[in-house]
Amino acid sequence: MVRTPIIDTVHKVRLVDVAREAGVHAGTASRALNPAARDSVSRQTVRRVERAARKLGYTPNTVARGLRTSRSFVVALVVPDITNPLFPYIVRGAEQALTEAGYTLVLTDTNNEPDIERSQVAAMRARGVDGFIVATARWHDPALDALAEAGIPTVMVNRRSESSPFPYIGADDRRGIEMCVRHLVELGHRAILHLAGPADTSTGRDRTSAFRQAMRDNGLRTEESIVACTSFTEQGGADAINTVLALGTPFTAIVASTDLVAIGAAEALAGHGFRCPRDVSITGYNDVDFMRRLTPAFTTVRVPLNNMGMLAARTLLNSLRGAEPEVGTQILLPVEFVRRGTTAPVGPPRKPRS
Amino acid sequence: MVRTPIIDTVHKVRLVDVAREAGVHAGTASRALNPAARDSVSRQTVRRVERAARKLGYTPNTVARGLRTSRSFVVALVVPDITNPLFPYIVRGAEQALTEAGYTLVLTDTNNEPDIERSQVAAMRARGVDGFIVATARWHDPALDALAEAGIPTVMVNRRSESSPFPYIGADDRRGIEMCVRHLVELGHRAILHLAGPADTSTGRDRTSAFRQAMRDNGLRTEESIVACTSFTEQGGADAINTVLALGTPFTAIVASTDLVAIGAAEALAGHGFRCPRDVSITGYNDVDFMRRLTPAFTTVRVPLNNMGMLAARTLLNSLRGAEPEVGTQILLPVEFVRRGTTAPVGPPRKPRS
DNA sequence: GTAGGTGTGACAATCGATTGTGGGAAGTAG
DNA sequence: CTACTTCCCACAATCGATTGTCACACCTAC
Numbered sequence: 001m002v003r004t005p006i007i008d009t010v011h012k013v014r015l016v017d018v019a020r021e022a023g024v025h026a027g028t029a030s031r032a033l034n035p036a037a038r039d040s041v042s043r044q045t046v047r048r049v050e051r052a053a054r055k056l057g058y059t060p061n062t063v064a065r066g067l068r069t070s071r072s073f074v075v076a077l078v079v080p081d082i083t084n085p086l087f088p089y090i091v092r093g094a095e096q097a098l099t100e101a102g103y104t105l106v107l108t109d110t111n112n113e114p115d116i117e118r119s120q121v122a123a124m125r126a127r128g129v130d131g132f133i134v135a136t137a138r139w140h141d142p143a144l145d146a147l148a149e150a151g152i153p154t155v156m157v158n159r160r161s162e163s164s165p166f167p168y169i170g171a172d173d174r175r176g177i178e179m180c181v182r183h184l185v186e187l188g189h190r191a192i193l194h195l196a197g198p199a200d201t202s203t204g205r206d207r208t209s210a211f212r213q214a215m216r217d218n219g220l221r222t223e224e225s226i227v228a229c230t231s232f233t234e235q236g237g238a239d240a241i242n243t244v245l246a247l248g249t250p251f252t253a254i255v256a257s258t259d260l261v262a263i264g265a266a267e268a269l270a271g272h273g274f275r276c277p278r279d280v281s282i283t284g285y286n287d288v289d290f291m292r293r294l295t296p297a298f299t300t301v302r303v304p305l306n307n308m309g310m311l312a313a314r315t316l317l318n319s320l321r322g323a324e325p326e327v328g329t330q331i332l333l334p335v336e337f338v339r340r341g342t343t344a345p346v347g348p349p350r351k352p353r354s
Numbered sequence: 355m356v357r358t359p360i361i362d363t364v365h366k367v368r369l370v371d372v373a374r375e376a377g378v379h380a381g382t383a384s385r386a387l388n389p390a391a392r393d394s395v396s397r398q399t400v401r402r403v404e405r406a407a408r409k410l411g412y413t414p415n416t417v418a419r420g421l422r423t424s425r426s427f428v429v430a431l432v433v434p435d436i437t438n439p440l441f442p443y444i445v446r447g448a449e450q451a452l453t454e455a456g457y458t459l460v461l462t463d464t465n466n467e468p469d470i471e472r473s474q475v476a477a478m479r480a481r482g483v484d485g486f487i488v489a490t491a492r493w494h495d496p497a498l499d500a501l502a503e504a505g506i507p508t509v510m511v512n513r514r515s516e517s518s519p520f521p522y523i524g525a526d527d528r529r530g531i532e533m534c535v536r537h538l539v540e541l542g543h544r545a546i547l548h549l550a551g552p553a554d555t556s557t558g559r560d561r562t563s564a565f566r567q568a569m570r571d572n573g574l575r576t577e578e579s580i581v582a583c584t585s586f587t588e589q590g591g592a593d594a595i596n597t598v599l600a601l602g603t604p605f606t607a608i609v610a611s612t613d614l615v616a617i618g619a620a621e622a623l624a625g626h627g628f629r630c631p632r633d634v635s636i637t638g639y640n641d642v643d644f645m646r647r648l649t650p651a652f653t654t655v656r657v658p659l660n661n662m663g664m665l666a667a668r669t670l671l672n673s674l675r676g677a678e679p680e681v682g683t684q685i686l687l688p689v690e691f692v693r694r695g696t697t698a699p700v701g702p703p704r705k706p707r708s
Numbered sequence: 709g710t711a712g713g714t715g716t717g718a719c720a721a722t723c724g725a726t727t728g729t730g731g732g733a734a735g736t737a738g
Numbered sequence: 739c740t741a742c743t744t745c746c747c748a749c750a751a752t753c754g755a756t757t758g759t760c761a762c763a764c765c766t767a768c
Contacts, residue, residue: 014723014724014725015724015725015726016724016725024747024748025747025748025749026724026725026726026748027725027726027727027747027748027749027750028746028747028748030725030726030727031726031727031747034726037726037727040745040746040747041746041747042745042746042747045746045747059476059479059480060480060724060725061421061480061482061723061724061725062480062481062482063417063420063421063426063481063482063723063724063725064421064723064724064725064726064753065724065725065726066417066725066753067415067417067418067421067723067724067725067726067752067753067754067755068724068725068726068727068752068753069725069726069753070753072417074460074481081446082436082442082445082446082449083442083443083446083643085439085442085643087442088436088437088439088441088442089437091436091461091463092435092436092437092463095436095461095462095463096463099462099474104460104462104477104478104481105460105461105462106428106458106459106460106461107445107449107459107460107461108449108453108458108459109445109446109449109450120453122413123458124458125413126413126414126415126416127416127417127428127458128415128416128417263647289437289439290644290647290648293617293644293648294644294647294648294649295648295649368753368754368755369754369755369756370754370755378717378718379717379718379719380718380754380755380756381717381718381719381720381755381756381757382716382717382718383755384755384756384757385717385756385757388756391756391757394715394716394717395716395717396715396716396717399716399717414754414755415753415754415755417753417754417755418723418753418754418755418756419754419755419756420723420755421722421723421724421725421753421754421755421756422722422723422754422755422756422757423723423755423756424723
């Protein structure tokens with residue numbers, strides 16, 4: 001094939017061009033520019049090559065390098081839904097750590113659909129990404145199993161998977177939920193409901209189990225108090241409340257599995273004439289940015305999302321540098337209870353709009 | 355170099371393996387698998403190759419292909435700050451359109467810093483991305499100029515740049531602002547303030563100019579009514595209000611350049627004892643998700659962010675397919691005025707906390 | 709039976725950087 | 739002056755897929 005002359009664009013300078021300019025062979029130029037191999041080249045030559053590279057404005061072709069070395073310096077971050085306010089902070093933290101280390105982040109949004117997750121993970125693999133940060137882990141997750149089987153460096157963030165050997169970077173949910181329950185108990189609440197997240201997510205399961213434990217520790221029973229939400233959304237929270245109300249389960253306080261669930265629950269309650277916190281107290285979870293702005297501002301648990309993203313990236317980078325992570329490693333970041341306006345001492349029982 | 359035997363990982367199947375399995379040459383297999391070149395191969399052979407590929411679980415090595423074809427099927431999306439609730443929707447729309455077309459999105463967050471923007475754009479170029487979607491455009495933007503000079507397919511979304519020839523996908527800000535002003539005028543407001551965004555962004559400039567025009571159209575003067583914010587943030591809005599209050603400029607309504615600015619302004623006003631909308635009416639801009647949840651819910655202008663992202667991606671994809679876009683193309687999406695609780699008829703003048 | 713046409717697939721160059729190997733020059737010692 | 743070491747650098751193979759060129763086979767027509 002004839003190399004077509006490039007007319008309308010700047011001629012891209014290649015390594016051979018630099019080598020010619022410096023009067024050396026391309027291989028030598030490569031070594032001169034590579035800090036790891038630099039010591040097999042004389043200092044003089046290194047200087048000449050560097051000068052030539054600078055003069056010509058050489059930027060190495062990452063694709064070609066990747067082909068040869070089978071390393072792309074690209075990491076894929078898989079999120080379920082970037083418009084869920086939880087994730088931008090994680091993305092940002094990860095991006096910062098990755099960029100700092102010379103890596104690039106490719107983002108894929110699975111729209112909460114396992115099929116899309118699978119196909120996207122496959123596509124990223126074909127693209128030769130060096131590793132994965134997965135924020136979509138489900139309790140049983142074939143996509144993660146496939147990554148494990150293929151031995152591809154991966155970390156899980158925010159959610160973990162039962163069967164996966166990969167490191168997990170999350171928050172101390174047990175303690176977060178425990179603080180919510182204790183706070184409500186101290187306010188005199190006994191009939192406390194938990195709006196549980198989906199059981200196919202670790203965040204759903206872990207928080208539910210933590211709730212059960214915390215209730216027990218406070219001598220409270222949980223038979224009727226755990227209500228499942230089908231999703232971590234406002235709709236999920238609203239539906240759960242409607243179910244509970246239809247059943248007639250008594251309650252004076254709610255521990256929601258997530259901020260959005262809490263908001264949905266509050267709206268549904270308001271729709272039935274219950275006021276928060278006068279009639280029922282509610283706690284959220286994650287302290288997404290706008291929780292403090294709502295009226296009343298939500299009592300919730302602050303999770304260091306940005307840090308979680310950074311740590312996830314750093315952990316992955318360590319694996320990429322060859323550190324074999326201990327199977328089952330978990331990093332649980334500390335959380336902070338944030339008392340605001342949606343929790344109050346339990347009052348006399350009221351009927352709505354009475 | 356000896357090819358080291360791969361032990362601990364699945365042997366990656368290459369095109370030659372497929373070819374051997376099908377009993378043909380690699381070149382032939384390549385054509386058989388490529389829809390564009392398929393007709394230079396007999397139907398029989400195509401079938402044999404396809405069967406072999408399926409049997410072996412062949413996935414083409416995108417890196418190698420990229421090296422040869424100098425196309426990566428990767429698009430870079432540059433955002434100023436992913437945690438600004440404006441951007442996740444744009445990202446999502448773009449990602450959907452891109453994925454649908456077999457492209458991958460790499461995301462880079464510039465943290466609002468021009469230097470980072472420059473270096474990131476350079477890094478993405480070295481990585482061989484096929485094109486750029488830029489959401490960080492400033493009115494004068496060297497990074498965009500560089501892209502233009504290099505002839506790299508690019509589109510601007512949300513913000514545009516004065517000097518850039520690239521297509522721009524935005525919203526009909528002129529009309530959006532005009533609706534805000536008209537609404538306030540109909541409520542009886544005359545002393546209307548505009549909290550203008552930074553003049554180095556097109557969104558700042560365009561909305562300010564639209565405000566000026568709309569005021570003129572309503573027979574109102576604008577000498578004292580335009581107040582600059584240094585950034586599209588709550589802090590920017592709050593600072594602007596504090597300045598205005600210190601100056602003693604009279605006003606009964608505010609057209610903010612952005613939702614966040616509007617929120618910051620409302621909070622600052624509340625801090626001075628002014629109530630919204632009783633003492634002052636406020637309009638936001640963009641209708642970011644949580645605006646409807648605040649108390650009072652914000653009157654604002656809904657911008658189809660998701661669509662903007664999609665259209666930006668589709669426009670870029672067209673360029674990548676060889677369609678030479680008309681220089682100066684602009685796509686302005688229609689906006690929708692959303693009346694909620696932060697605007698009310700002008701009342702008798704009040705002093706705060708009186 | 710031969711000439712001419714058409715279609716199919718093999719061959720090899722190529723994208724650009726990395727890296728194992730070997731050779732040659734320079735330097736030191738005997 | 740020879741022999742041996744040391745240090746640099748050039749050479750060429752390689753990563754895996756794409757694609758221009760060419761040869762061969764088969765078919766039709768005269």
